[in-house]
Amino acid sequence: MDKKKDFHTVRGYQLMEQHRKLLTPAMEDYLEMIYRGSLETGYIRVNTLAELLHVQPPSATKMVQKLASIQLVKYQKYGIILLTDTGMSLGKYLFDRHNTIEKFLSNIGVNENLLIETELMEHNISASTLHRFNLINDFISDNPEVIDLFNNYIKTKESL
Numbered sequence: 001m002d003k004k005k006d007f008h009t010v011r012g013y014q015l016m017e018q019h020r021k022l023l024t025p026a027m028e029d030y031l032e033m034i035y036r037g038s039l040e041t042g043y044i045r046v047n048t049l050a051e052l053l054h055v056q057p058p059s060a061t062k063m064v065q066k067l068a069s070i071q072l073v074k075y076q077k078y079g080i081i082l083l084t085d086t087g088m089s090l091g092k093y094l095f096d097r098h099n100t101i102e103k104f105l106s107n108i109g110v111n112e113n114l115l116i117e118t119e120l121m122e123h124n125i126s127a128s129t130l131h132r133f134n135l136i137n138d139f140i141s142d143n144p145e146v147i148d149l150f151n152n153y154i155k156t157k158e159s160l
Contacts, residue, residue: 022070025123026063027063027066027067028094028122028123029053029119030049030053030060030063030064030067031067031072031073031087031090031091031094032091032094032095032098033049033052033053034049034064034067034073034081034083034087034091035083035087035088035091035092035094035095036052036091036095037049037052038081038082038083042082043080043081043082044080044081045080045081046060046061046064046075046081047060049064049081064081067087071084071086071087072084072086072087072090072091073087094122097122097125097130098118098122100130100133100134100137101118101121101122101125101130101133102114102115102118103137104133104136104137105117105118105121107136107137107140107147108150109150109151109154
């Protein structure tokens, strides 16, 4: 699947804006990881989620219960976590947002602390800026010589 062609839709932006006031950055992280973790099987377990996020299972359970209370996941004690249709759409948006920012930062040569930089940015970026990041990522993919020009420009500036 070509991720640049499968990035997001206007509906994804609408869902994000609709839920922006409801979701904290931590809730977004959990929802994104639930989406990531359920890509293969369609579900994820609390213990797996806790491991992936490096938190204790009771903390993961508490957050999953919050997400269930706003109908983004379905969860039963000691059971599996399933995304609702809205949770799936929003989880995909969050996953794509993360990947877009990470790709943009990588394209401009951010290698050190790439994951940390991505995590810090993703909770504070507007939909319109994210859209621009996606466009520039597509532009670079379609015009790889631009990166060579940019890298040469950096070398020239840094050698001064």
